[in-house]
Amino acid sequence: MSDKSYQIKENNQVMIQGGEKKVMKKILSVALSTAMAFSMFASVAFGDDALNTQQKYDVLKEAKIFSGYPDGSAGLEKEMTRAEFAKVLVGIMGLEPIQGKASFKDKNYKASKWPAPYVEAVYSAGLMQGKNTTKMIFDFNGKITVQEMAKVLVVAQKLEIPTETNNNASDWAKGYVQAAINAGLVDAKANPKANATRAQLVEVAYDIYLSQQKPKVVSYEVKEDGKVVEFKLANNEVVKVTLETPLKANTATEVKFTHNNYDYTESVTWVVTAATKIESVSTTNYKELVVKFDGEVEAKTAENEDNYKVTGVTFESAKLSADKRTVTLLVAESSANLPGQKDTKVEIKGVKNSDGSKTFNETLTFRAVDTQLPEVSEVKGLGTKAFKVVFSEPVKSSTASNISNYKIDGKAVSGWVKFTYPNVAFITTDLAVGEHTLSLQGVEDYANFKVSPVDVKFTVAEDTTAPEVVSVKTKDLTKVEVEFNESVKSVDKVYHTSSAKTADKVEIKDNVVVLTFSTDSKKLSLGENTIYLEGVRDYSDNSANREAKVTPVLDTERPTVSSVKADVYENTTIFTLEFSEDVNLTDVQNRDNYVLKNSKGEVVTDKGFNSGKPVTVPTYESKNGKTYKNRVVVKSIGTLPAGKYTLDVANIRDTASIGNTMLPQTLSVDVTNTEALKLVRAWVDATSDNDDLYIDVQFNRAVAVDGNGSALDINKYGYVTGNVYKAFPTKNTPAPTLRNAETVRLTIPKKDFNVNLVGSELRVVNVADLNGNYLTDSTIQIKDSVSIGVKSVKATSLDKVKVEFEGNVTSVVSSDFYFGTTQGVAGEPKYDNGVTTVEFTLNNKLNPADLGLFTTIDKPLSSDNLGHKVQQVTTAANVAIGDGIAPESVKATAVTGDVYVDIEFNEAVTVYYTPDAFKVYVDGNPVTVKGAKNQSDKVVRVELEKPFNPTIGGQVSVAKGKYIVDKSGNSADAVYKEINKQ
Incomplete structure (x- = not known):
């Protein structure tokens, strides 16, 4: 139509x-x-x-x-x-x-x-x-007449006039009428002349x-994530309108459209319960980060602090608001603060919306700016022996715990303070019934702003009643939260069912007591449990025994892998799998649960993988002293070739009391063979007489000098001393400068900064390389030496030694170095990822039984591109030349009629049997190998399925890889030996 x-x-x-x-x-x-x-x-x-x-x-x-x-x-x-x-x-x-x-x-x-x-x-x-x-x-x-009307219709619509007609119209009208009939405009039975x-x-x-008549809109339906609205009109027509800008969830929006030359303007609200996007990430202080969604999110994943990451920052908790749309992340008290007044990235992974239709895996940018003084939000009398002070934001324990910062009715307080991070102080002191005035000063937030001197009135009433239970809830079979009607000071004993099942851990958070029953024998039962709390005491020393009944709500959700990435570190490809929740360590360590395939769909059989399964045992990721039970690390042995891979993962359970097993997943991952940006070293010239302190920071490759990842921002650098993070002064400090592409110099005026940094940790955040890859390991020890350290020395044969230097060594003087008692000729230095490798060809071979020590002359002349000399290495340093020499097979023997073949090596080895790597042929025909083990230090015994009975002879082969290694971890070259008969 x-x-x-x-x-x-x-x-x-x-x-x-x-x-x-x-x-x-x-x-x-x-x-x-x-x-x-x-x-x-x-x-x-x-x-x-x-x-x-x-x-x-x-x-x-x-x-x-x-x-x-x-x-x-x-x-x-x-x-x-x-x-x-x-x-x-x-x-x-x-x-x-x-x-x-x-x-x-x-x-x-x-x-x-x-x-x-x-x-x-x-x-x-x-x-x-x-x-x-x-x-x-x-x-x-x-x-x-009908035929006149037919002509009007045919002409108006430019219908084709047929050559053949079958109607009773006048001759002039036959074609028009037939065209109208053919088009369904006129019934063939009608009298055209009537x-x-x-x-x-x-x-x-x-x-x-x-x-x-303009039909009214009677209803509408929003589709395709707010991009399309379908309007139903009163005449039952449906008009589909595609919007240039998608609707904002739960917000009334005017939608204009034209249909049949009628203009419509309709107010449309896309009612969304489950979140569809992250609306904002913001903060008003340096210890709390607020993530807002446009709808509801799932509490389990939203309150997992491991699902949020800011480089250099550790989150202690993630708390979901009552409307399930806002998550407040609390930075751990001992962690570095959120980086102040600059763009910072937060990575959000694995957070699901309330109906499970969307999982958020995004990286967003925020800027932490604190311009508000901390305030007193609440002062509450806790009977006549204590009162509670709640601050508007996180404050420093050292200042909030200082009793001298509190005065009651103008007088110093005689008592003590119990501070609960982030913002609650309990002050124990005797108070008379009636109104009192608290005077408060000196308490600081993490922007070093102090609470303005303030007087707050509060009322003290006699409290003669012990805390009462308000509610109780469980998390699986291991954790119980008991909420009381007032602040709890202490609990003497907690158990469930019987006194033998005591809580493994009891935490008091104001009026909530969190109980953990982690031991298998102490976990809650599936049915109703009675929780007994003996000696529940408030701050008026009222005490009573309380009990509460609770039926656990089990975790029935299967874990899933929400992301996988591949990084290269020290010649190892590391796959990091992030799960939607904590997973079972036994399952994580089961190598059969992983199969790696290349881009052709073939299982990987080298570089630490046997039939696609990892040779090394997968484990949890550990970083900055913290173990992440929802992150699994799978490592190669040697660097995998760059390309696209798939990793099949299955049979891994979560840590629920009754473990939920994941469904098999196939994950796609790219391997690039480029190591992450990292710090190589940092040093300070502590003896300089200059007015400025120079701190040089070296990265493993060239860094960005503009944009969000710029390394030339003093605010991105700080130091940690005594487990406390401190920023460098910025008022009179010039911007950092480049000494070369990968080295940044910080220039700090000594008049503003007189700190001995040697031995402290330098912390760097939000610095990227030229490709936009951000720094991963953000701390490194500051040294006072400007010499180039030796990272490793390893012989690759009896006449070749590889030396790794910690820096970009550009000038190598061969006579600087001794390998045992001999010297050698240096090859071309090769710099990669912060390390320079130089291979020396020795003048004399090393002693195989004792490779000797690596030493240098008193004042080496070899230097990096900044003119720093290689540090002296003396005999006292006891730098042994490492064994990087692959073990060699000497011979293979077998006794006719026995079911094994022995392979002898030139040094002690350890065998890691993998079926595809070991082959034995008898008279040219393959025979089945059942296994391989160490017969002695230097002998590997290969077990056959049937006796060795050759007519002509036999051969044994072992593929090159980590199947046979010496004590230093060097893998044997490929073995192919004729079998000697004994």
Whole structure:
């Protein structure tokens, strides 16, 4: 239908030309409805069946489309003239009558007569041309026939006139009528020459009239994440509107659209319960980060602090708001603060919305700015022996615990303070019943802002009642939270069911007591449990025994892998899998639960993988002294080739009391062979007489000098001493500068900073390399030496030694170095990821039994690109030359009739049997190998399925890899030996 409407629209635009075009906008959308309605001449009734013809006429009369006769009658049985029909067309099509014009020469046709404005309107619109266009006769008093209407429809729609016809129309009209019949506009049984009655035209006009009424929007549905709105109209049409900007959840938005030339403006609210996006990440202090979602999120994943990461910062907890839309992350008291006044990235992973339809894995940017002084939010008397002070934000324990910062009624407080991080202080002291005034000063937040001196009135009342239980809830079978009606000072003993099942851990957080029953024998039962709390004491020393009944709510959700990444560190590819929750260590360490495949779908059989399964045992990730039980590390042995891999993971359970097992997952991961950006070393010239202190920081590759990851921002550097993080002064401190592409110099005026940094840790955050990869390990010890350290020395053969230097050594003087008692010739230095490797070809071979020590001359001349010399290594340093020499197979022997073959090596080795690596052939035919083990230090015994009985001979082979290694971890080269018969 829309195509036909468009054709008529084009036709009208062509035909309506000249000075009298006064057509209302409805005309274009009406044309097709008119065409359809004209098929009424074939006795097809349209319109509202609930109304009869007279009632429809009354509606049209009210709309001034029909006028009726002077006597008030409808004249439904009468035939309609062409002038009357022209008037109806004007009314139902929204045309504007044209006054003061008479284009036709019919007798009595004048501009002043009533038909003229209507006839002129339909003529100007190109809908009716008249009976005789040459003589300009319209025949306004003549009757309208079906075939005349058919011609109007066919011409208007540019329908093809068929060459073959089968109808009773006049010769001139046969083609038009046939075209109308073929198009379904006229019933083939209709009499084309018949005139239409007013009743028939009422039915037609009423249907057209209805089609022209702007249908109201009765409902709408939001789809495709707010990008599409489908409006349902009163006539049951559905209009799909695609928005340029998706709707904002739970916010009323005006949506405008046009349908059938009607303009609509509708207020639409996309009602969302489950979150669809992260609205914001913000903070007003340096210890709390607030993450806001546009809907509800799942408490379990939202309150897992391990799902949020800011480099250099440790989160202690994640608390979900009552409306389940906001998470407040609390930075651990001992952790570094949120980086102040600069763009910082927070990585959010594994947080699910409330219906599980979306998991948020995003990295967002925030800027921590604290401009507000800490305030006292609440002072509450806890009976006559204590009171509680709540601060508006996290404050420093050292200041909040200082009793001298508190005064009651103008007098110093005699008592002590128990501070509960982040913002609650309990002050124990004797108080009289009645009103008191607390004077407070000196308490600092983490921006070093102090509470303004303030006086707060509070009331003390006698408290003679011990704490009462308000609620109790469980987390699986191991944790119980008991909420009381007042602050709890202490609890003597806690157990459930029997006194033997005591809590392994009891934590008191104001009025909530958190109990942990982690030991298997002490876990809660599946049914109802009674929790007994003996000696529950408040701050008025009221004490009582309390009990509460609780039925555990079990965790029934399966764990999933939410992300996987591959990093390279010290010639090892490390896969880190992040799960949606903590997972079982036994399952994590089961190597059969992992299969690594390359881009071709082939299982990886080298670099520490046997049939795709890791040779080394997977384990939890440990970082900065913390173990993450929802992160699993799988390591290679040697660097995997760059490319695309898949890792199949299965059969891993969560840590719920009744473990939920994950469904098998196939994870795609890219290996790039580029190590993460990291700190190589940091040093300070502690003996310089300059007015400035110079701190040089070296990274393992070139760093960014602009943008969010710029290394030239003093605010990104600080130091840790005594487990306390401190920032460098910034007031008179110039911006850091580059000494070379990977080395940054901090210049700190000594007048503002007189601290011995040697031995302290340097902390660096939010620095990126040139490709936008951000620093991972953010701390390194500051040294006072500007010499180049030796990282490792390892012989790769008896006449070759590789030396690794901690820095970019560009000048190597061979005579600087001794390998035992001999020297060598240095090869070209190779710098990569902060380490320079130099291979020396020795003048004399090393002693295989004792490779000796690595030493240097007194003052080595070899240096890095900054002119720093390689440090002296003396005999006293006892730097042994490491064994990097692969063990060699000496011979293979077997006794005829026995079921084993012995392989002897030139040094002690350890065998790690893997089926695909060990092959034995007898007379050229493979035989089944059952296993391999150490027969002695230097002998590996390969066990066969059937006795060794060769006619010609046999061979044994072992693939190159970590299958046979010496005590230093060097893997044997590939073995291929003829088997000697004994």
